[in-house]
Amino acid sequence: MRDISEKVSYLQGLSEGLNISDGNPQGKIISGILGVLDDVSGILVDMRSEFNIVKDYIESIDDDLFELEENFKQNTDVIELRCDNCGEELCFDADLIEDDDVIEIICPRCNEVVFINDGSFDYEYSDYDDAIGDEHDNGMNVDS
Ligand SMILES: [Zn+2]
Numbered sequence: 001m002r003d004i005s006e007k008v009s010y011l012q013g014l015s016e017g018l019n020i021s022d023g024n025p026q027g028k029i030i031s032g033i034l035g036v037l038d039d040v041s042g043i044l045v046d047m048r049s050e051f052n053i054v055k056d057y058i059e060s061i062d063d064d065l066f067e068l069e070e071n072f073k074q075n076t077d078v079i080e081l082r083c084d085n086c087g088e089e090l091c092f093d094a095d096l097i098e099d100d101d102v103i104e105i106i107c108p109r110c111n112e113v114v115f116i117n118d119g120s121f122d123y124e125y126s127d128y129d130d131a132i133g134d135e136h137d138n139g140m141n142v143d144s
Contacts, residue, residue, distance in 0.1 A: 004041045004044065005038075005041045005042070005045060008034065008037045008038050008041050009038070011034055011037075012031075012034050012035075012038065015027075015030060015031050015034060076093060076094075077093070077094035077095075078091045078092070078093065078094060079091065079092055079093075079094050079096075079097070079115075081105070081114050081115055083107040083109065083110065083112060083114045084112070084114070085107065085110050085112040085114075086107060086109050086110040086112070088107050088108065088109040088110070090105070090107065090108065090114065092105055092115075096117055097117050099117060102116060102117060102118055103116070103117045104116050
């Protein structure tokens, strides 16, 4: 990018040295074009540095997201329920069971109440990986 700025500066110096803009129309056009090129290369340099800032920022968000995902997988007990009304399977954070407030879990499909944390519902704990199914299955079954 710096290379482009240097080339443009060189050409501008050259055109001044040769006095190409003195009088003749072609010379005026050439120095006009060089002026535009100079502006464009300046904009490119600015954009490159802004791009690098944004890129670093996105990379740091990506790292944070990865960390968050790992923590979530490790720390979350999930309760799986099947809606009696429509059969929809749903998962929710087991911490809700311990919550002091009464929390109703509503089926996202049919809006029936599928769970209330007042002790009147049965539930089973399962870990996160069971709850999300075979997503991590690499398809290679090894018989032992
Ligand atoms: Zn339902």
